[in-house]
Amino acid sequence: MSTAYDTSRIEWARQEEIAERMIPLIGRLYRSGGVVTNILGRRIINRSPAEILQAHRFTRETGDEVLDPEKTFAMLGALERVAVGPASIDVARLVREFDADGGAWGEPELAGFLREKLASSDAAPAAAPTDVVLYGFGRIGRLVARLLIAHQGSGQGLRLRAIVVRRGSDDDLLKRAELLRRDSVHGPFAGTIEVDEQEQTILANGTLIRVIYANDPAAVDYTAYDIHDAIVVDNTGRWRDEEGLGQHLAAPGVSRVLLTAPGKGAIKNIVFGVNSEQLEPSDAIVSAASCTTNAITPVLAAVDEAYGVVRGHVETVHSFTNDQNLIDNFHPGSRRGRAASLNMVITETGAAKAVAKALPQLAGRLTGSAIRVPTPNVSLAILNLELGRDVTRDEINAYLRQTALTSPLRQQIDYSENPDAVSSDFVGTNRAGVVDGLATLAAGDDRVILYVWYDNEFGYSAQVLRVLERMAGVHPAILPERRPVRAEAVLV
Known part of the structure; x- marks a missing residue:
């Protein structure tokens, strides 16, 4: 039986x-x-x-x-x-x-x-392959590499051809490969990795990556490695203006540059899904903004469209990063010299101001501050907002939930109502930010407090990849087509 x-x-x-x-x-x-x-x-x-x-x-x-x-x-x-x-x-x-x-x-x-x-979709025809070079191979560089390798498909889109680093030791190549192979936060590489020390290459799931050692961006001749019209992804954060990043364009074989940090001056700061339509083929230098800016801007865009954001404050509870000291020691920045693994550290953030580069209508309406905490990854943004009209908790949650599921921002915003969710549950999310609906505070007036989790490494790297795809003209159409969500259509 x-x-x-x-x-x-x-x-x-x-x-x-x-x-x-x-x-x-x-x-x-x-x-x-x-x-x-x-x-x-x-x-x-x-x-x-x-x-x-x-x-x-x-x-x-x-x-x-x-x-x-x-x-x-x-x-x-x-x-x-x-x-x-x-x-x-x-x-x-x-x-x-x-x-x-x-x-x-x-x-x-x-x-x-x-x-x-x-039949009426805007699915793009297959574009010619675009060579990609990663300049710097730190936390973001290695995750972008993993994503590029995982997305290689038939090889007709983005092609990771090389990484450029400064030589750190005699066995530098082996160490770089091992850091790609194993990650304490994101786990092992999904596939196989082979190293050829004689040719100075890493073969990862069939993607042959040249490792180039250089101290000066303009000193590399990429055409010598059969790399042409490449997009260089600068992960170092060493240069953030047109003059500094323009050094990459002086290197033979490079046509464009993407910065994985907020850009300064006239450089376009792109939050994919929000202002990515501003990308033009003529843009030689582009910024993918910061992880926090990518996490909060899509949510703010959705809320502003439905309710209007009058003003607000963004408090970021951010995992410690490599620019802090592990133990107390000298640091040129305020407070960042104190032990990152033992302290909560109040620090500055430009994310609130940076939002205005993607959403000009919010210029001057947001303030921001940050607290670095002793966790290695996943951060939390708390958005304390005054809206243009009254709203209830259930109403705004229903709106954001539907936005995450069916709107044009569904690649950027996710939504969770897991009562036991903690930061580690969001490691590896490919969305820019995840709204924690159970934490939302709204009492029926014009004030709301939203909590947005984000993997400040992987979620941001996914956004970087989307910008790369748009620059190369290979970002896939999203089908079935998404329509904007109207708040009044999801009232509960």
Whole structure:
């Protein structure tokens, strides 16, 4: 006689078998057509069957039932038969919309639905490959490298060709490879890494990366390594203005520069999803702003659009970084000389002012401060805002939740109502910021306090990659198309 235990185990095995059959479909869509499949923003490329099923259960966050794996498998098969072109496709949205239309789950019906649904899409044709050079290979540099390698697909998009560093020891190359292979916060590299000391290269999952040693950006001739028209990603933070970063442009083989820190002067500070439309092909030097700016600007943009932000204060509780001392010692900055692993340290942040570079309407309306705390990664921004109209906690939470799921900002904003969530739960999130709905404070007047978690390393690196893709013209279209969320449409 079958017991409840047996029934549950049999059902899990059935779903796991379906997920296993999805994997080759997902891989072919990505490697052959540049189609990035996801379930409500959760990528299902290079995932195990259990991880794919876990993503299916996330659909409960929308108020729907758990996504049926059999329907996902059928939709993936139909996508393979319908030419789409490079795009980021939310399979869950397609399944829900097909069900809403009352369609029968057959091949002809699915094909007709997809042709109609995706016919007017702005899926871009495959672009020519773009060479990428990482100048500096620290925390952000190595995570951007991991992302570039993971996103290599058919090799027709961004191609990581080289990293440039200053030689630190006789076995520098081996040490760099090991830092890429193992990370105390983000875990091991997903794949294989081989080192060729004679050729000075690192081979990571088939991506051959040249390691170049140099002290001067302009001293490197990239064309000698068959690197041409490259985008240099400067991860050092050593130069932040046009004069300093312009040194990269003097190097043969370089056409553009992306800074992974706030830029100064006339340099465009891009928060992807908010002001990325400002990017022009003629922009030779661009900044991806800071991790905190990327975390709070999308949320502020959404809140300002729906309610209006009159003024506010941003308090950042930020993990310690490499520019602080591990133990008390001399430091040119105030307070940062005190032991980072033992103290909370009040420090300055320019994130509140930097928001205005992406959202000019908020210029002069925000103040900001920061506290460095003894955790290695994941930070928390507390937005204390005065709005243009009254709002309740349930109303603004419903709005932000829907914004995270279905709006054009769904790649930047995530939403959580996990009652046991702590900072380490957000390690590895690829969103710029995650609104903690259970922490929201609003009493029905014009004041609201929002708590936004963010992986200040990986989440920011994901935003850097998106800017890179836009600069290279290879950022995939997001399908089905997202429409702006109106607050009054989600009132509870």
